[in-house]
Amino acid sequence: MIGYILRRFGAAVLVLFAISVLVFLIFFATPGVDPAARIAGKNADPATLEQVRASFGFDQPLPVQYLMMMKHLFVSHDLTSFVNRGTLVIPQIMDAVPVTLSLVVGAAVIWMVLGVAMGTLAGAMRGTLVDPLVMLLGVFGVSLPVYWLGEVVNLVTQKELHDSVFSWVPPLGYVPLSQSPGQWALHLLLPWLTLALLYAGIYARLLRGELIQALNEDYVRTARAKGLSERRILIRHALRCSLIPIVSLFGLDFGALVGGAALLTEVVFGLPGVGKLTYQALQNLDLPVIMGTVLYAAFFVVLANAVVDVLYARLDPRVRRA
Amino acid sequence: MPDQPILEVDDLRVSFRTGRGRFTAVDGLSFSVRPGEVLGVVGESGSGKSVSMLGVLGLIRTPNAEISGKVVFRGRDLLALKDREMRAVRGREIAMIFQDPMTALTPVYTVGWQIAEQIRAHERISKREARDRAVRLLDEVGIPAPGKRVDSYPHEFSGGMRQRVVIAMALSCNPGLLIADEPTTALDVTTQAQILDLMRRLRTDHGSAIVMITHDMGVVSEIADEVLVMYGGRAVERGVRRDVFHAPRHPYTWGLLDSVPRVGGPRVRRLPTIPGTPGASGGGCPFADRCTHRHAACEEVPSLTGGSGHLDACWLPEEGRERIRRGDRSGPEASPARQSARAADEER
Numbered sequence: 001m002i003g004y005i006l007r008r009f010g011a012a013v014l015v016l017f018a019i020s021v022l023v024f025l026i027f028f029a030t031p032g033v034d035p036a037a038r039i040a041g042k043n044a045d046p047a048t049l050e051q052v053r054a055s056f057g058f059d060q061p062l063p064v065q066y067l068m069m070m071k072h073l074f075v076s077h078d079l080t081s082f083v084n085r086g087t088l089v090i091p092q093i094m095d096a097v098p099v100t101l102s103l104v105v106g107a108a109v110i111w112m113v114l115g116v117a118m119g120t121l122a123g124a125m126r127g128t129l130v131d132p133l134v135m136l137l138g139v140f141g142v143s144l145p146v147y148w149l150g151e152v153v154n155l156v157t158q159k160e161l162h163d164s165v166f167s168w169v170p171p172l173g174y175v176p177l178s179q180s181p182g183q184w185a186l187h188l189l190l191p192w193l194t195l196a197l198l199y200a201g202i203y204a205r206l207l208r209g210e211l212i213q214a215l216n217e218d219y220v221r222t223a224r225a226k227g228l229s230e231r232r233i234l235i236r237h238a239l240r241c242s243l244i245p246i247v248s249l250f251g252l253d254f255g256a257l258v259g260g261a262a263l264l265t266e267v268v269f270g271l272p273g274v275g276k277l278t279y280q281a282l283q284n285l286d287l288p289v290i291m292g293t294v295l296y297a298a299f300f301v302v303l304a305n306a307v308v309d310v311l312y313a314r315l316d317p318r319v320r321r322a
Numbered sequence: 323m324p325d326q327p328i329l330e331v332d333d334l335r336v337s338f339r340t341g342r343g344r345f346t347a348v349d350g351l352s353f354s355v356r357p358g359e360v361l362g363v364v365g366e367s368g369s370g371k372s373v374s375m376l377g378v379l380g381l382i383r384t385p386n387a388e389i390s391g392k393v394v395f396r397g398r399d400l401l402a403l404k405d406r407e408m409r410a411v412r413g414r415e416i417a418m419i420f421q422d423p424m425t426a427l428t429p430v431y432t433v434g435w436q437i438a439e440q441i442r443a444h445e446r447i448s449k450r451e452a453r454d455r456a457v458r459l460l461d462e463v464g465i466p467a468p469g470k471r472v473d474s475y476p477h478e479f480s481g482g483m484r485q486r487v488v489i490a491m492a493l494s495c496n497p498g499l500l501i502a503d504e505p506t507t508a509l510d511v512t513t514q515a516q517i518l519d520l521m522r523r524l525r526t527d528h529g530s531a532i533v534m535i536t537h538d539m540g541v542v543s544e545i546a547d548e549v550l551v552m553y554g555g556r557a558v559e560r561g562v563r564r565d566v567f568h569a570p571r572h573p574y575t576w577g578l579l580d581s582v583p584r585v586g587g588p589r590v591r592r593l594p595t596i597p598g599t600p601g602a603s604g605g606g607c608p609f610a611d612r613c614t615h616r617h618a619a620c621e622e623v624p625s626l627t628g629g630s631g632h633l634d635a636c637w638l639p640e641e642g643r644e645r646i647r648r649g650d651r652s653g654p655e656a657s658p659a660r661q662s663a664r665a666a667d668e669e670r
Contacts, residue, residue: 227413
């Protein structure tokens, strides 16, 4: 098991290296893309261009440029924005990370609890009215786009009913956990629910399908023939096996969301997270910031995947030998 | 052998509501098993043998099923038991093993855990003791290094070894009756022989009666004391093994015996088959559509009758069945299944 974990994380490091090279090449070496021209602005004269090139190091060979970039990113932490010169990239990302993590971790807890509960209920009560009702609720969650739902939630809680029912809802924004845990949770409650609803629907549907399949497996029949109670068969045998694909999906979703896929939720609820930072950097093509956030996102996706694979091996003994 | 049967099934009927009306899978099946006896239930796919046994154990779970009749096990009618009481019977007094050992075990738990789970479902003993018993059981069914293998996962075993594990699990609470649903069908031939050997040995050691469901006449000839031939959800022939193999009375049994390839004697170009597939017949004898001896009387369902413990459900005259059988199948007189039956007899 330890060997497996080491191997898995070794592979993750290799993947991260490959991603960093790829991202670097896409942003700095794609034919036709001249970062110097972008920094110098429109209609810059050749002399200015040359000067920019020299001062940013674009006249060096590509491997050297790559190493310099990585040195700025990971060793000296002094990579600066191209757009707002002097603004450091790393602190910007570091400020945004706790916001995104708070949002995604909270939402993940809610959607996992909700999704597993709904999926299990629907799967176990198949053939009764409960199943289609729960699944209808799931479809409802899946089909509401986050940006629309978020706006509606804001409209209702911040404007229409803010003076009556929802007077307890704080204004949009973020309060750090270290400052006031109560306010932190209160500010994030609606974003959590909004983000979790979509995923809870997806997970419930997926789990229901897995569970129904598992309940038809031979090993469940064996468990019945053993004289176990229906409850034990459902939870210890069928659900335990159905959770395996759920966990792998969860890793992917969690990594992607922390990496910036929670962008829409962050923008709608005014949360200054990584998604919002990326969004701003994309709008003015601030290459170092984009590079930083993309690498950061890749880091989380790869890390989450590695963690999931290890978890997967805990859950499914068949994987350990592979 | 004590004569009081351990299991007595009387007029068992299992039917399912389907989109095209009611389908009767088991139609008035009656049989009994005495303690320590091996009953071989034979028939091709769809003859109702598995469904009837699942019905006995209350494992038919679709709400579309309707089960009636009487299943008396050690003096109690199982069909009348509550869910909770039935659970105490399943796994402890009646154990069942299934056809495909590759999928019969939950993949995420060690085999020792799964055996201990069954023991602890029925007996108040500690985890430690249950595990020790699992090791002993694994040893008993011939798993090498059971102390180590008890912590292995199902995927770390071969098919034959997994079936041994399943058998060990079934025997963990010393059941009075073991229902084996084609336990050797998914295994290769040499493994089949080992598993049959094992079951024979365990029957002597544990004294469990066995109901062996199979479509393989060879398996029946190896292990059964008593044979029940099923067709279309009904018993068509029943008797002690020697009688059924040496003097089969029902045309369906003839067909089953003739379709077993022979080892010695002249090689036939084509193995005889029973024409057609099992299906519902309109009211009369269920086998009538496929029977070469069909006549007017077959419009009515024959009942299971006969003397001296060898019963059959056929309208052909009592006397001279063997002549009728040879009249249309001119094969050599000793069929291979009978040879193997004879060989098995001589072994004893």
